[in-house]
Amino acid sequence: MRIDVVTLFPDFMRQCAAVGVVGRAQQRELLQVETWNPRDYATDNYRTVDGRTCGGGPGMVMLIEPLRTALKAMREAAPEPVRVIYLSPQGARLTQGRVEALAKLPRIALLCGRYEGVDERLLAHEVDEELSIGDYVLSGGELGAAVVIDAVGRLQDGALNDAQSAEQDSFSNGLLDCPHYAKPVRDAYGEVPAVLLSGDHAAIRRWRLKQALGRTWLRRPELLAQRALDAESRALLEEFRREYFA
Numbered sequence: 001m002r003i004d005v006v007t008l009f010p011d012f013m014r015q016c017a018a019v020g021v022v023g024r025a026q027q028r029e030l031l032q033v034e035t036w037n038p039r040d041y042a043t044d045n046y047r048t049v050d051g052r053t054c055g056g057g058p059g060m061v062m063l064i065e066p067l068r069t070a071l072k073a074m075r076e077a078a079p080e081p082v083r084v085i086y087l088s089p090q091g092a093r094l095t096q097g098r099v100e101a102l103a104k105l106p107r108i109a110l111l112c113g114r115y116e117g118v119d120e121r122l123l124a125h126e127v128d129e130e131l132s133i134g135d136y137v138l139s140g141g142e143l144g145a146a147v148v149i150d151a152v153g154r155l156q157d158g159a160l161n162d163a164q165s166a167e168q169d170s171f172s173n174g175l176l177d178c179p180h181y182a183k184p185v186r187d188a189y190g191e192v193p194a195v196l197l198s199g200d201h202a203a204i205r206r207w208r209l210k211q212a213l214g215r216t217w218l219r220r221p222e223l224l225a226q227r228a229l230d231a232e233s234r235a236l237l238e239e240f241r242r243e244y245f246a
């Protein structure tokens, strides 16, 4: 998968994509991240990329021309059609479901706004999808782009080793994760639950599913409403609730 990032801070974005699982995915050529700086496509002597907001008011807006030229160069840099995504508080909320869909595409471009954002006419003509990583305002779209790169990059086949991907797959279907423990078995802070030391993998799977269901019910009940539970999950959640109220 190829991800192109249009950003005034290319070094920052390259560093975000160079570490950990995503960095390794790039080394393994499972993922390619390229950056495009609109300032390199500004034609005036001052390499201007922003302009005063029409109608007055505070702040600046990113100009059409440098972005249009940068996006053209980006599109022409590779043959695959590219889905252009704009990160902004006005976008649809990013979810794991959307991440999984994006991870299957051959190529996406992430447009990062700074200042008060981008001229609406550029968005209307160039952007296929607007995404938000949460209901808060940041100084730019780059952190949102970093989130998308990480969430999508880690899902590329071969990016995660078996243990991680097995764990990730079992509950990424809309439940919160279960608790995790490592040695020592006994610590001043408490003990590892005995079932995890039992070697009974069926019991361990049930325990983890019960904990994931219980945590989701306690912390994010609205996620449960979105998800039909099978008979086993309904029984385990009932068991969790009985113990919780006991």
Ligand SMILES: NC(=O)c1ccc(NCc2cccc(O)c2)nc1
Pocket (backbone or CB within 6 Å): 087, 088, 089, 090, 113, 114, 115, 116, 117, 118, 131, 132, 133, 134, 135, 136, 137, 138, 139, 140, 141, 142, 144
């Ligand atoms: N929640 C987010 O995904 C998010 C994304 C970007 C951003 N800042 C740049 C920007 C871009 C566009 C309009 C705008 O008002 C601010 N802040 C938060």
